[in-house]
Amino acid sequence: MSAIHRDDLTADETTRENARINLRLALEAYPLWVERVTCPDLKRSFLANCSAAVPYYRNLFNGTVQDLDRFPVIDRADHDDRRLEFISTAFEDPRSEFLRISTNGTFGRSLRVAWDLPSLFDLNHASYLRLSTVLPNLFSSLVRGEPSAFVISDSPRDLRTSVVMPALDGAILRRLTLGRDEATDAALVEHLRRARIALLHGKPSALLNLVELDSLHDGGGRIAPANVVCSGENLYADNRARIEAWFGCPVVDAYTASEAGLIAYECQHRGGMHVVTDHLTVEVAVSDESLSPTGTGQLLITNALNWRHAFVRYRIGDRATVTSGECGCGHDGQTIVAMPGRERAxxxxxxxxxxxxxxxxxxxxxxxxxxxxxxxxxxxxxxxxxxxxxxxxxxxxxxxxxxxxxxxxxxxxxxxxxxxxxxxxxxxxxxxxx
Ligand SMILES: [Zn+2]
Known part of the structure; x- marks a missing residue:
């Protein structure tokens, strides 16, 4: 059964059955997610699970290890070459095709990341809940049961799809795809001009494409989101200014990765991106031998939320400067203040x-x-x-x-x-x- 309507260039391209499965997974995952994020000793429990059930660490330690300092730095190449060794053997789910997401692949081979239910819920649902803390009018702009949050993709092969968001009061998150052809792009702009948009989310370059399409498209009106979030690419100051000027609202910059979900995001003070330290441990390789919670260098990520595919001291391939301290918003801890990512200096x-x-x-x-x-x-x-x-x-x-x-x-x-x-x-x- 397909839900494609030929006369509506913005309609979903995935089946209703697919949407039902995703909603069932989200509802099933929610209590498991609550249980995991409130686990009193999450980071140490996660490492114990790694040393017991993840083949690479089981072979390395031959016993329970809960101290992060004993875990080696793992490169992306290790995950590429020995992917299965980093996946827990204690996990089985017949719906695992719904629990896999691939990395972008622009900078090399794409890596298929496997998730368990709590971490998948965090990635697809709870990350928006976290972002809502810096988007003060998000919940008052969302409409229950209606598409009112939109993700813009510029990858023409990404399917247009809608997801019910239990964490966003049951509002619907729609992914729309730019760059297929002129008629579809025009229909998409019309659709967004008429929509109530509590949240518009995308890579800066995809949102800039949308700004350009909106500015060139006739028909009256313009796209008017209440909140804009960028992630997936460096947000350059000039591009941020263009996006903010056109949409008439501030942009919140977020750092996300397929291997770890939402890693850090800005608060209203714009003093950098605060790291989600509840379940993530961010370290900086300040030199070949030395790891530090602050400084400038390659970022290492440990994600204690995903117990299925282990990313421990994982060199994510981004350079950054990390500081630590209090912010006016209440955050007390690590902040990524410069994120040249993979850029040459x-x-x-x-x-x-x-x-x-x-x-x-x-x-x-x-x-x-x-x-x-x-x-x-x-x-x-x-x-x-x-x-x-x-x-x-x-x-x-x-x-x-x-x-x-x-x-x-x-x-x-x-x-x-x-x-x-x-x-x-x-x-x-x-x-x-x-
Ligand atoms: Zn802050």
Whole structure:
């Protein structure tokens, strides 16, 4: 049975049976989730479970270990090569196809993450409950039984689907997909202009696409969300300003990963992203040998909520700066204050080093403006900048202005400029500095 309506380009593409299974799983998971998040010694219990039921750790320790310091750092490659060794043998569920989510795969092979019910509930439902604490009018804007929270995907193969959200007072969360074709995009903009949107969530690049479609689409009105949350990519200051200006509401930046769910998110004070330390342990590899709760380096994540697929001291592949302390919002603990993620910090032009920030400053000030860009080291110390112009913009003038601004700011450095139709593949993660 299919729920696809050919005359409605925004209707669901998954079956009603699928929606029923997801709702049943959520209702079944909820009490188990409560039990797990209120477990008095969750982190140590989780590690004990790892050493007893996860083959990699069972073989390593040969006994119960509850002390995180004894666990080794695990690289992504270890999970790629020996995935099954990190999955608990104590877990069996015939519906496991509903309990698997793959990582994005933009930066390498995609990893299939297996979840148990409490951690899946946390990922799909409770993460919005956590975010609601920094979205003060979220619950007053949600409508029970109605689609009033929307996730925007720019991966054309993602199916449009609706999920009943028990944690959001029974409101419906709809995932809509951009970039299939013009007619579907236009129908989606119309649909969102008419909808009551308590929450709009997506990667910054997907939301920027939506802003552009909304600004170019006739028919009156504009998309008016009460709250906007970004995750899945770095949120650059200029892109944040564009999204906030168009939608007329502040953006909350969140750090999520398929391996760990919601890791950190901003509060109203915008002093960085507070780490969800109830069940996550974040460590920083400040040098090859030394791990620390604060500092700058590669992030290691331990997720005590997922007892099925163990991520312990897992090198997630992102660089960040972590601090610790109190915030005006009441948070007392770790905060991620800088999240360059997988971005390059500097470029070498053959005689001097240029920071990504310096290049960004020049490009941001270029007039006519550049919509999107990417910087990469080229042959013979050339610095290559691929850029996308504003829709309807004057490509030749933009190119001349950009070249002149770079020459003036960095005399002696060689830049290669390339006007391209798009920076990343549909559904991929946007990165500015390679
Ligand atoms: Zn705060």
């Amino acid at each position: 500097t470029y070498w032009d053959g005689s001097t080093s240029i920071t990504a920030e310096e290049i960004n400053t020049v490009i941001e000030a270029t007039d006519p403006p550049v919509k999107q860009y990417q910087v990469a080291p080229g042959e013979d110390h050339q610095i290559v900048i691929s850029w996308v112009g504003e829709p309807g913009g004057d490509t030749a003038r933009t190119s001349t202005a950009l070249a002149a601004a770079l020459r003036e700011r960095f005399p002696g450095s060689r830049f290669g400029l390339s006007n391209v139709p798009a920076i990343n593949l549909p559904g991929g993660k946007l990165r500015r500095f390679l």
